[in-house]
Amino acid sequence: MQDASIVGAGNSVVQIVGDGNTVTAGCPHLTLTRYVARRQIRQDLDRLSPYTRSTPLLGREMELASLHTFLNDLRAMSARVLIGGGGSGKTRLALELCEQASSDGWNAGFVTRTELHRFFGQQNLSDWGWQNPTLIVVDYAAEHAELLSKWLDELTDRAVPPKHVLRLLLLERHATTETGWWTTVFASGGWGVTSKRALLDPSEPVSIRPITRVGDRLALLDNMLAQASPDRLIDLPMHDDAFRDKLMQLAWGGDPLFLMMGAFEMIKVGHASALALGRIDLADALAKREIDRLQQLAQPRSLDPALVQHLAACVTLAQGMSREDFERFASSEKAAINRPSGGDPAVLADLLELALPRINGIAPLLPDLIGEALVMRTMRQDAGALAVLRCHAAFGRPVTESVIRCAQDFAQHSRAPLHWLEGIIDALGENCTELAALDASLPMDSVVLRDVNLRVAERVHALCTAGEEALPYRRAASLSGLAIRLALVGQRERALQAAHEEVELYRALAAEHPDAFRPDLALSLNNLANRLSELGRQEPALPIAQEAFELYRELATERPDVFGPDLAMSLNNLANRLSELGRHEPALPVAQEAVALYRKFAAQRLDMFGSDLAMSLNNLALRLNGLGRHEPAVPIAREAVELYRVLAAERPDVFGSDLAMSLNNLALGLIQLGQHEPALQTAQQAAELYRTLATERPEVFRPALATSLFVLSLETREVYDAVSALPVAREAVATLAPALLHLPDAHARLMGALLDYYLQLCESSGRGPDAELIAPLMPYFTDEE
Known part of the structure; x- marks a missing residue:
């Protein structure tokens, strides 16, 4: 079990192959682990844990090859960010990389939370x-x-180059280069920011992709069935085309963990029923199995089964507890939930150490998704919310991170994790350090978390700007996060004000320290141009977008590896600003250059740049349509749609709106080519997606829904008649009306077109317009205007 070595003399990395070893050294040292002790399989669901490495790593040849290229690069130090949803296989892939690197003579392993803080x-x-x-x-x-x-900061400030290479691999579910934890790590700290970004290989987070080959999916299912059911009560129809097609169409079929979970359910309900289950259903079914196991262990020991389940959920929220911490917490928690006779804390600890063992304590229920499902089943209603807050009071940030993951995975099915997060925000009060950590941890691209994101960003900004001693770069960074989050919830005027303040602060900082703050100024200018455009202020937006592009061109000339993607992004935004002013001719070559750059990046790293390529293709199609070049526009728009379909299947909460937007734009192109039947079908898909989004976030998605309904009505009229198209046009007007009344400058142009079209349909259909609907809107469209 123990295999520890101190490598070299003086400064040292200490690599721990087993768990639970204690090593001391005179100079600063770091302890790494490959979690060898966790490889033991004590019960069936241990096979689902990445640490047991119970199944071969399948379908990850490209990812491993890319990571080995990362290791073998000539640079002395570099870092990579690998992102993917729960169950995508990040940890398992990293464990395999560590094993292979260690066999090649590397010190390779994970650094735990406890060890990082000790270090x-x-x-x-x-x-x-x-x-x-x-x-x-x-x-x-x-x-x-x-x-x-x-x-x-310490690593990049070293005066003497290291003798041996160092690679840092960061794993997380989400990351964006605009705000959040990525910017805290790689884009904060003042003068050393450029050096930290230069460590990145590549310069943006890398997404782990689903397993794409049907053979790999089948092999993973078959392997897990062979382990979980040695008698093979379930025989997979390996060569049945319908089964193979179903497996490839599953939303979770490309995620290794869900395939393994599906295998467990196949034993119980058969393969057809298992493949009909969703992600949450699979996680909940296996969590219920774990609850039954815990209760069966509790009963012969005369322990309260409900208390055992409750405490297992608390341990999972805290991401594990030492025995000492558990006994102390269990004593207070028994009283809090009014179960004083549920069992002695020491006996409860004995049981949970047996059920959820780890060195020196009790482990959380793993994998994360099953643990989260246990928490969701246990922490119900107000009593559950109070228990979450007690866990947070006792164990702090690990509980916050667990709740965030619950919200990511379960908030579309239950609002409980959002209420827990609100309670944690209240509990943090004015603790600036913990609020900033929460702000960095929240995924910005999640629709369901946008309100929480905004509340935290507002609190952080208020604390960062309090008092004259507040540092300018911290105020600027807080404004950046605030502006983006305000825009995401549709508060565009406040977002614009924050973006203006952010630019002014970064102008002053960049004038004093250009090497450190030019990238921040460029990004803030780009964001300001976007905020102006969202409010319909295209004239002032264009020169700001142009300035952002020119700064990024300078930066990319100096450091193409670091700032090339930023340059492509600024080109894309500049093309949009030009087009909004009707300057389609100069916009086209700018959009083409953006696509060319993103094609080059995506050819090297589709997993990382696929969404950027899709976005730039969609915009190029719009630029071509604006010039009347519909023939070349349609295949480009279709390519964007297909890319977004793949992305939305993997992460609907993030890319669903992009897919809807690209479908709507493809429909417009098909209309111009007279292909009305496919245009109608495409417009219907876009409208249905936007209806769902607008139900969840009306203040954000109403204008987009109104536009898609406009397109759908046009095509309904073409394929059917004006009578059929009229109710869709009326729905478009009614959908946009609240947005017009709130921000008339931003939406008057679209509403004017919608009203003209709606009144034309009324006349063609011989129907009178809905006076109650249009009367409040008419003052915005007087003759003087």
Whole structure:
């Protein structure tokens, strides 16, 4: 079990192959683990844990090859961010990489939460070094953003180049280069920002893709069935075309964990029924199995089964507890939930150490999704919410991170995790450090978390701007996050004000320290141009977008590896600003250059740049349509749709709106070519997607829904008649009306077109217009205007 070695003398990396080892050294040292002790399979569901490595790594040849290229690059130090949803296989892939690197003579392993904090508590941290090629993996990177930022500051400020290479692999579910934990790590800290970004390989987060080959999916299912049901009560129809097609169409079919979970359910309900289950259904079914196991262990020991389940959920929220912490917490929690006779804390600890073992304590229920499902089943209604807050009071940030993951996975089915997060925000009060950590950890691209995101960003900004001693770059960074989150919830005027303030602060900082703050100024200018455009202020938006592009051109000339993607983004936005002013001719070559750059990046890393390529293709199709070049526009728009279909299947909460937008634009192109039947079908798909989105977030998606309904009505008239098209046009007007009344400058142009069209249909149909609907809108369209 124990296999520890101190490599070299003086500064050291200590690699721990087993678990639970204690090593001391005189100089700063770091302990790594490959979780060998967790490979033991004690019960069936342990096979689902990535740490047991119970199944071969299938369908990840390209990912492993890319990671080996990352390891073998000539640079002395580099970092990569690997992102993917729960169950996508990030941890399993990193474990395999560590095994292979170790066999090649590397010090390779994970650094745990406890070890990371111990490491940063050492003296003379700037003297830390390593005597072999070293790979350090940090899981749940968002939780450690501040420490990682300081660590990279230390690493990039080294006066003497290291003798051996260092690779840092950060794993997380989400990351965006605009705000959040990624910017805390790689784009904060003042003068060293450019050096930290230069460590990145590649310059943006890398998404782990689904398993795409049907043979790999079948092999993973078959392997898990063979382990979980040795008698093989279930025989997979491996060569049945319908079964294979169903497996490839499943929303979760490309995620290794869900395939393994599906295999467990196949044993119970058969393969056809198992494939009909959704992600939440699978996780909940296996959590129920774990609850039954815990209760069966509790009963012969005369322990309260409900109390055992409750405490297992608390341990899972805290991401594990030491025995000492558990006994102390269990004593208070028994009283809090009025179960004083449920069992002695020491006996409860004995049971949970048996059921959920780990070195020196009790483990959370793994994998995360099953643990989250246990928490969701246990922490119900007000009593559950109070228990979550007690866990947070006792164990802090790990509980916050667990609740965020619950919200990501379960908030579309239950609002409970959102209420838990609101309670945690209230509990943090004016704790600026913890609020900033929460702000960095929240995924910005999640629709269901947008209100929580905004509330935290507002609180952080208020605290960052309090008092004259507030540092300008911290105020600017807080404004950046605030502006983006205000825009995402449809508060565009406030977003614009924040963006203006952010630009002014970064102008002053960049004038004083250009090397450090030019990238921040460029990004803030780009965001300001977007905020102006959203409010219909295209004239002032264009020169700001132009300035952002020129800054990014300079930066990309100096550091193409770091700023090339930013340049492509600024080109795309500049093309949009030109087009909004009717300058379609100059917009076209700008849009083409953006697509060319993104094609080059996507050819190297489709997993990372696929969404950017889709976005740029969609915009190029619009530019071509604006010039009347519909023939070349339609295949480009179709390519964008197909890319977004794949992305939305993997992450509907993030890319569903992009798919709807691209479908609507494809429908417009098909209309111009006279292909009305396919245009109608495409417009119907777009409208249905937008209806769902507008139901969830009306203030954000009403204008887009109104536009898609406009297109759908046009095609309904073409394929059928004006009578059929009229109710769709009326729905479009009614949908946009609240947005017009709130922000007339932003929506008057679209509403004018909708009203003209609606009145034309009324006349063609011989129907009178809905006077009650249009009367409040007419003052915005007087003759003087």
